[in-house]
Amino acid sequence: MPDLSPKNVASYLGSVLGEPVTVHALTPLGGRAADVKGYGYGTPVRVDYESRGERRVAVLHTISPGPFGHEHMADRAAELLWEHRAFNRLPRHVRSLDSGGFMEDGRLIPLGKLDELCLLTEYAEGREYATDLQRICRDGCATPSDFARADALCDYLAGIHQIAKDDPQLYLRRARELVGGNECIFGLTDSYPSNAIDGLEQIEHLAVDWRWRLKRYTHRLRQVHGDFHPWNILFASDTEFTLLDRSRGEFGDPADDVTSLTLNYVFFSLQRSGRLEGAFENLFRRFWDRYLDRTGDREILEVALPFCAFRGLVMASPVWYPALAGSVRSALLRMIVAILKVEAFDPASVNQYCGV
Incomplete structure (x- = not known):
């Protein structure tokens, strides 16, 4: 002050x-x-x-x-x-x-007479990355441009995740919010309709266990976007992109960003064929392999699981995706329970996690 x-x-x-x-x-x-x-x-x-x-x-x-x-x-x-x-x-x-x-x-x-706050930003040209994934879901194939864009997004994350912050208490806060935050795991489970709550209590109990496991990873605090999903990425041309709606804090665990994007490859593949395969599997595996190669951060596989659970709950949500096929929703919920029970995330085991 x-x-x-x-x-x-x-x-x-x-x-x-x-x-x-x-x-x-x-x-x-x-x-x-x-x-x-x-x-x-x-x-x-x-x-x-x-x-x-x-x-x-x-x-x-x-x-x-x-x-x-x-x-x-x-x-x-x-x-x-x-x-x-x-x-x-x-x-x-x-x-x-x-x-x-x-x-x-x-x-x-x-400021006392304020009724609501607003945010004024620049206008960004471009198309949502989600439109690319919708096209792949429809056509079943990815173009060289699709792989180039995935590489560009991967390299961007590898770059921003190099910026570290020494603040153990802030990392603990981010872990606490991941589990109990209004927009995260507990907030999402509370948003599910009363007739769709089977398994959610188990997910919450498993998530609490993960909050305590994350306490030993406070050294991982890095610059993040915080909501790095395909609807927040605008491609203007080729591999040039602009990001929207950074959320939930400037620093967090890199696993948040990586799972936010890569699980969308799973999400769209489940909608197309009921499992992770074909073009989406290639994009998914390529992204993970490239990120691990660029950063050397294999520890991310130890902490990615609760972040996968969070993103999975968003995708399986009847509120966010009311028209999603029941089989896809069930596969996502099976994935969440399965990954919260393992010691480390294995990108090669996604179909096993989903029970497909």
């Missing part, structure tokens, strides 16, 4: 209240209770100010970067935006006057 100045706080309060404000004192709050507690999310600051000739007091709260889901600025922003609304909906709770933000130059801006 930038250093607070009475001038910047006065300007901020004036914007919130809609009237001129003079700040008389900024005083950090704390004392014995804070010392006993030993850990806090940020030191609140008492603000003594005057408006329209009346002396008033407010408290400016911040959240410090740290563990417990506060590693990223977006984490802290989400908490403070929520608190602004929630504080004022509970009787006898201290009221929130605003949620605000610090600019790089120390100025504060009010």
Whole structure:
């Protein structure tokens, strides 16, 4: 957090209240209770100010970067935006006057009147990589361009995965979110209809075991895309591509990206012929072999399994793919259970995992 100045706080309060404000004192709050507690999310600051000739007091709260889901600025922003609304909906709770933000130059801006947030990005030309896979699924053959594109995607991942980050707690968070996150394994199993829950409890129990196994792989934290599937990849021409919708954090395990893409070869092959074979098997095996050769990261085979389970649950989901054939859905669910029970992922054993 930038250093607070009475001038910047006065300007901020004036914007919130809609009237001129003079700040008389900024005083950090704390004392014995804070010392006993030993850990806090940020030191609140008492603000003594005057408006329209009346002396008033407010408290400016911040959240410090740290563990417990506060590693990223977006984490802290989400908490403070929520608190602004929630504080004022509970009787006898201290009221929130605003949620605000610090600019790089120390100025504060009010955000409390936000109804929703938005993101403005560039426009990217191109066609979704999924259209290539749909064509292969329809025609049953892959062109030299298809293999070149798969190679380009593989080499891209091998490149970004070289950027490491030494933050064991962040890796543990990513593993925790993989299993229990709203968009990941537990969130997906909860989204399945009540008449389609056979085997999901077993999957959840196996996933929890994997969360504990992943704890010894904190050294694997690398730069990732986080949602590297064919609908987030746009090819403009040949092997030139642009990515969309990076998700769930800048750093994670490389297995997340690799399984996100390669399992789509399995997904489309199951829809075409009920098993991994032909052009899709060639793309799948080629991608894995090339990635292992480029990175030397054979350890990825030890950790890929719960990431496969996550992606498999997306593909088997009646919510995401309501028109998917029951036989394909069943094969994917069999695959999930099977891979969560083995010690390491074997790309040559996918059909065995699927029970086909």
